[in-house]
Amino acid sequence: MKKLRLNRKHLCIPYSVFLLCFVVAPLLVIIFYAFTNGEGKFSIDNLVGFFTSPNTIGTLFYSLCIAIVTTIVCLLIAYPIAYILARSKIKYKSTVVLIFVIPMWINFTLRITALKEILTIIEGNLAFHPFLNTIIGMTYDFLPFMILPMYTTLLKLDNSLLEAASDLGASPVKTFIKVSLPLSLPGIISGIVMVFLPSMTNYVVLDMLYNSTYIMGSLIGSYFSAYDWHNGSMIALILLIIILVFTLFTNKYEEDDHTGRGGVKI
Amino acid sequence: MSQSNENKIIELNNISKIFEDGFSAVSNFNLSIQKGEFVTFLGPSGCGKTTTLRMIAGFELPSEGQILLDGKDISKLPPNKRPINTVFQRYALFPHLNVFENIAFGLKLKKLPKEEINKRVKKALEIVDLEDFEKRKIQTLSGGQQQRIAIARAIVNEPEILLLDEPLGALDLKMRKEMQIELKNMHERLGITFIYVTHDQEEALTMSDKIVVMSEGKIQQIGTPEDIYNEPKNAFVADFIGESNVFGGVMTDKLKVRFCGYDFECLDDVEKGTMIDAVVRPEDIIITTPEDGMIQGEVISVIFKGVHYEITIISGKNEIVVQSTKKTEIGTKVGLIIEPDGIHVMLAENTINRIETAIDRHYKLEFLDGKLNCDLTKVIQGAGFNEEGTLIDAHGDEIDTDKLKVIVSIKPEDITMSDNEETGIICGHIISLIYKGDHYSYVVRTDEDIDIVVDDEYLWNMDDYVSLVIKEESIQYSIKK
Numbered sequence: 001m002k003k004l005r006l007n008r009k010h011l012c013i014p015y016s017v018f019l020l021c022f023v024v025a026p027l028l029v030i031i032f033y034a035f036t037n038g039e040g041k042f043s044i045d046n047l048v049g050f051f052t053s054p055n056t057i058g059t060l061f062y063s064l065c066i067a068i069v070t071t072i073v074c075l076l077i078a079y080p081i082a083y084i085l086a087r088s089k090i091k092y093k094s095t096v097v098l099i100f101v102i103p104m105w106i107n108f109t110l111r112i113t114a115l116k117e118i119l120t121i122i123e124g125n126l127a128f129h130p131f132l133n134t135i136i137g138m139t140y141d142f143l144p145f146m147i148l149p150m151y152t153t154l155l156k157l158d159n160s161l162l163e164a165a166s167d168l169g170a171s172p173v174k175t176f177i178k179v180s181l182p183l184s185l186p187g188i189i190s191g192i193v194m195v196f197l198p199s200m201t202n203y204v205v206l207d208m209l210y211n212s213t214y215i216m217g218s219l220i221g222s223y224f225s226a227y228d229w230h231n232g233s234m235i236a237l238i239l240l241i242i243i244l245v246f247t248l249f250t251n252k253y254e255e256d257d258h259t260g261r262g263g264v265k266i
Numbered sequence: 267m268s269q270s271n272e273n274k275i276i277e278l279n280n281i282s283k284i285f286e287d288g289f290s291a292v293s294n295f296n297l298s299i300q301k302g303e304f305v306t307f308l309g310p311s312g313c314g315k316t317t318t319l320r321m322i323a324g325f326e327l328p329s330e331g332q333i334l335l336d337g338k339d340i341s342k343l344p345p346n347k348r349p350i351n352t353v354f355q356r357y358a359l360f361p362h363l364n365v366f367e368n369i370a371f372g373l374k375l376k377k378l379p380k381e382e383i384n385k386r387v388k389k390a391l392e393i394v395d396l397e398d399f400e401k402r403k404i405q406t407l408s409g410g411q412q413q414r415i416a417i418a419r420a421i422v423n424e425p426e427i428l429l430l431d432e433p434l435g436a437l438d439l440k441m442r443k444e445m446q447i448e449l450k451n452m453h454e455r456l457g458i459t460f461i462y463v464t465h466d467q468e469e470a471l472t473m474s475d476k477i478v479v480m481s482e483g484k485i486q487q488i489g490t491p492e493d494i495y496n497e498p499k500n501a502f503v504a505d506f507i508g509e510s511n512v513f514g515g516v517m518t519d520k521l522k523v524r525f526c527g528y529d530f531e532c533l534d535d536v537e538k539g540t541m542i543d544a545v546v547r548p549e550d551i552i553i554t555t556p557e558d559g560m561i562q563g564e565v566i567s568v569i570f571k572g573v574h575y576e577i578t579i580i581s582g583k584n585e586i587v588v589q590s591t592k593k594t595e596i597g598t599k600v601g602l603i604i605e606p607d608g609i610h611v612m613l614a615e616n617t618i619n620r621i622e623t624a625i626d627r628h629y630k631l632e633f634l635d636g637k638l639n640c641d642l643t644k645v646i647q648g649a650g651f652n653e654e655g656t657l658i659d660a661h662g663d664e665i666d667t668d669k670l671k672v673i674v675s676i677k678p679e680d681i682t683m684s685d686n687e688e689t690g691i692i693c694g695h696i697i698s699l700i701y702k703g704d705h706y707s708y709v710v711r712t713d714e715d716i717d718i719v720v721d722d723e724y725l726w727n728m729d730d731y732v733s734l735v736i737k738e739e740s741i742q743y744s745i746k747k
Contacts (some may be wrong), residue, residue, distance in 0.1 A: 160358040163325050166345040167352045168423065178371075182362045250448035 010055040033233035045232035053084055056219065056235070058255060063200045066131075070199040071192055077139070078146035078191065083180075085147075086154035104144045112208045115140055119209070130213045136203040142198060146191040153187025154180075189250050235263040273301040274337075275459050276322065278700035281331035283317050283483075292483045295331070297475075299427075304453050306462045308470040308508070309480035315463045318480075319429050322461065323352050323538040335426070352429040356410045356436065359404045365415055366400035372423040383662060387396035390422040393452060394741075396420055410441045417452070434469065445470055467507050471495060479503050481578065497512070500612055501707070502583045504545040505700050511546045511575075516613065523611055526703065528561045529602055536609035541614040543690040543702070548576070548589040550608030561600015565594050571593045583723075619681075619718050621674045625667040627656055633674055633716075637691055638741065645672060645743045673744045678707065678721040679738035684734040690733030694718070696726055710734060 037043040050056050085097055103111060103171060118119060119133060126133055167174040201217035216239055223232035280296040292314040299305050307315035322327040322333060323344035333341045340348055359368050367389055373383045392395050394414035399407075407415065413433060420428055432448075434442045438619030450473050453460050464470055470477050471491040479486040479502075480524060481492060487499040498504035501512050508596070515525030517540045523532045525544050536542060556562045574589045579600060586602065594600065623633035631638050643649045648660030657665045687693055694712035701707075708720045710732060718734065 020273060158356075158358065160354050160356060161360060163323075163345070164352070164358040164360070165371070166325075167323060167350075168419070169346045169375045170371075171346055174375060179360060183360075185362075 001245070007122035020170055030236055033229045034237045035234075036230060038230065046225045046230050049231065050234055050238060057217050058214060060238075062213070066138065066213075066215060067196050067200040068135055069135055070142065071196045072133060074137050074143055074146040074195050075191065076186065078143060078150055078262075079188070082150035082154055082187070086157070088201050097147075100143050100147050104141075105118050108141070109208070112137060112205055116209055116252075126209055133204055133209050134213050134215075137209050138199045138202070141202070141205055142195040145194040145198075147228075149171050149194065150184060150187040153184045153190075193247065193250055197246070200242075201239065272439045274298045275301045275303075275335065277332075278318070278322070278335040279332045279334065280322060281315070281318070281328045281333065283321060283326060283327060284329045290483055292321070292328075295483075295485060295728070297478060297488065298484070299459060302459055302463065304460045304473060304475045306464060306466060306470040306474035306477050307480055308467060308477050308506075309486075311465055311493050311585055312399065312482040313536070314483035315465075315480050316431055316666055317483075317575045319352075319431055319461060319463050323350055324348050325428070325430050341591070348428045350429060351423050351425040351427075352431065353413075353416050353420050353433045355431045357416040359412055359416055361404055363404070364400070364503045365396075365404065365407075368404065368415060369420065369422050376423075379496075382695075384516070386420075388421050390418040393421065394418045394457075395448075399544065406595075409437055411444065413437065413445065417449075421456060421458065424581070425458065425459060428705065430460060430462045432463055432465070433675075434464075434466075442469075448720065449473065460593055460717065471507070472514075476487060479506065481506070482677060489495050497610060498545055498612065501545070501614075501700050501702070502542045502698070504543075504610070504612070505704060509548045509587060509589070511551075511703065512700060513544045513546070513584065514705070514707075515542050516544060517545045517611075521606075524611065526561050526586070527582055530560065530609055531606045532609040532611055533606050534609075536611055536613070543612045543614050545610040546586075546604055546608055548587045549574075549586040550604060551586065552578075552603040552605075552670065553590055553594060554601045554603055556599050556601040563600060565596050568594060568596055585701070585703065594611070619676045619678065620719075621676075622671050622718055623674060625670055625672060629667065631672055631674065634691055638674065639738065640743050642667075642672075645745055646670075656672050670745060674717070675742040675744065676736055677740065679718045680737055681720045681722075682735045683726060685732060687731075687733045690735045692718075692736075693731065693733045696730045696732060699726070699728055 033044055035042055035044065037045055061132055081100065085093060085100075090096065115137060116126070118235060119136065121128060123133075161183070162175055165179045166172070169198065201220075202219060203215050204216035206213050206215065206218065216235065220232050220235050220239075223229075223235065277298040278295055279636045281292060282290070284293040294316060295314075297305075305729050307318060308550065309315050317326060321328050324340075324343060324347075328341055331341070332339050335348070335350075352711065360371065361689055363371070363437060366387055367544055368509065369387045373386060378386075378503045387400070388397075391399060391522050394417055396411060396414050396418070399411070399415075404412065404415070411437075414432070433449075434445050437445060446469060449460075453473075462470075462473065471494075475493055477491055477494050478488050481502050487494060487503045489497070494503060498510075504512055513525040515523055517536045517538050518524045518529055519538055521532055521535060523534075523536075523542060523544055525532070527651045530544075532544075561581050563579040563584075565577055566580050566585075567578040569576045570593075571589075574591050575593050577588045577590055577594055579586045579588060579602065581602070588602070621633055623631045625642070626632050629642055631640050642657060643651065646657075646659070649657060649665060652658050652662070656669065659665050684690055692712050692714075694707050694710040694716075697711045697717070698709040702721075705721050705723045706725060708722060708726065710720055712718060712734075720734065
C-alpha cells in the first residue's frame, strides 16, 4: 500500500476548492442564466435584447460617460495632490496622506449621507442636477483610490533622474513632461483602473443621492430585484467582458511596474 | 594638454554653502580651473566635495560667493542653462527610455535635426565602446555598461565641463581600474575639462592633473598628484593620501629635526625651535640591524600585502609602519634608517586651541555659558571694577564690553577625554583622529559647533561622544586686538 505523503503540491488543495466554489461555480451559474430563458432552454434572446433595446444601450453609454468623467475629474484633482505630497519636503508627510485616506475608513453610508446634506443645502433640490451630483458623489468616494497608487509611484521617483533631465537642458516643464509624467504612468493607470471600473457599477451612491440616473449597476439591481435572473446575468456578463478587455489593455502599460496595481500603501 | 596657458574656464570665488538646517558644508572655497584640465576633489565622505560639484552643476545655490564660467557669473543660473553636464553617482539613466533615447535626450531638447542626432549618438557610443547598443533597454545593461551610457549621455552634448560624481563607486575593483584608464584616455581625446569627485586617493592620484584635497568643507591642499603625495601641507593630507607615519617633533637646528628621540637630518628649512609634524612614508624607512639603525625598535606585527610586507615596529612610545619586501619575524629587534629626503616636515597646526568669545552683561565669557572663571581685570591691562561693579579702564572710564572679544587658549595636551558626561565641562563628538607616533590627535566638535584639538594617548573611536576635562589653571585668556 502506498503511503499517503503530504508534499507541497497538496497545499494548493484548499485554495482550489475555494476557487471552485466561489469563483468558477458562480461564474458558470451566471453564464448558464445569461444564455437560458424563463423555461430553462438555451437562448440568446437576452444578448440580442441587450443590444437592441435603446434603454439598455443608453444606460451602457451613460455609465461609460459617468465613469470617464469621474476618472478624469479624479485624475485632475489627485495628480497634483499626489505630486505635491510625494515630492515636497514637508515634515509630516504621512500624516497629510493619512488625512486624504481617512474618509476611506469612515462608513460609506455615513459619508454619502453627509455629502447629500451638504449638496441639498447648496442646491436646494438634488433632482435638478442629477449628472453633476453623480460625478460629485463618485469623485468624493473614489478620490483616495486615485491618490494612493499615484502617491506611491511618485514617492519612488528618483530625484537624481529629475536632476539629470535638468542637467541635460530640460526646463522644469520639459522635465515634468519627459520624465516625471512617463515614470508615474504605472501609478496613473492603477488609479484609473481602481476608479473607472467601480464608477460604472456603484449605483448605491446614486440611490443615496436620490438620483433617478441609471447606470449599469442599477440596471442589474433592478432586474435582480424583479427576479429576472436571466437578463441580470447577461448584463453582468457583458460588464465582465468590458472589464476584461479594459484590464488587458491597461496591463500592456504596466509590464515594467513591479509594484503591480495592488501597490497601495501609505 | 594645455596646462600652462592662463585659459581659466571656471572660477570659484569665496564659495560657501550653509544648508537650511545650519550645516556648513563648504566654506571659503577658492579655486580656478583651466580649460582641458582633469581636476579631482578628494576627501572623506562629508567633506563637501559633492556639494561643491553640485554647486558647479547648479543643483545647489551657493550661500555666498561667485561661480564664474568663462568670466561670466553663473551662480544663480538653473542647471539647464549651464553648458555643463554631469555623470551621476548612481548613473541616473532614464528607465523608461532605451539607450539611444537616453543619449539623445539632451540633443532632442536642443531640437537638432534627426540625422545630426543619429550621427552624434553613434559617435558617443563609439567613444564609450558600446556600438550597436542603441535599442537595448537600460535594465538589461550591467553596471559598467550603464556607467558608460551615463558618460555617453553627458559627453554627447559637448559640454564645456564634465562633472563626474564618484562615477566608479558602484563598480567592482577590476572594472574600476579599467574605467579609470578609459576615462583618462577619453579626457585626453575629447579635450573637455573634467571635474571628478572621489574619496579614493589612489583613483585621484592615477587620473588627475590637479587634486583638491578637502576636509570639513575646506580646501586642505591643491596640487599635482606628485605634490600632494610628496609634499603634503598638513597632517590631514599626509594621513589621507597614502600610508604615512606622522610624528610630532621639533626643529633642533638648521635642517635638523628631532622626533622619536633622534635628531634626523632633513631637507626642509624650518626655523629652529618650531613645533612640527614630520611625515615619513612607510616605503622610505629602511630596516637594518639595531647597531646600524638611527633608532631601535621591536617588530610587533607583519602583514603580507602582495608586493611587500607591512611591518609595524614599536620604538619607545612610537608605533612606526614600514613597508619592506623582506620578511621579518615578530619580536625581532631592529634598527631603522630614514634618509633626509624621506622626511617631510610640516608646520604643526592647531597646536593651541583658540576660541573667540564675547563677554556678557555680567562680565562672564559667553563660551561655556559663563562657566569659566575669567578675571577680566587681569586680561585687560589697567582695568578694574568701580564701586558700582562696572568695569573701568585705567582712566576710570567704563569699558564697552560689547566690542571686546576674549580669546580663550587651551593647549591640546591640557585636555583629557572622558566618556562620563558629568566629569567634563564641555561635550562633543570626535570628528577626526590622526595617530602621531606616541599619541593620538583628535578633533572634537562640541555641541556648540566649536572644534577643539585634543591630544590623548588612548584610542577613541570616530563619532564617540566624549566629555572634555580642562584644567582651569592651564587656560590662558587674552583680548582680541
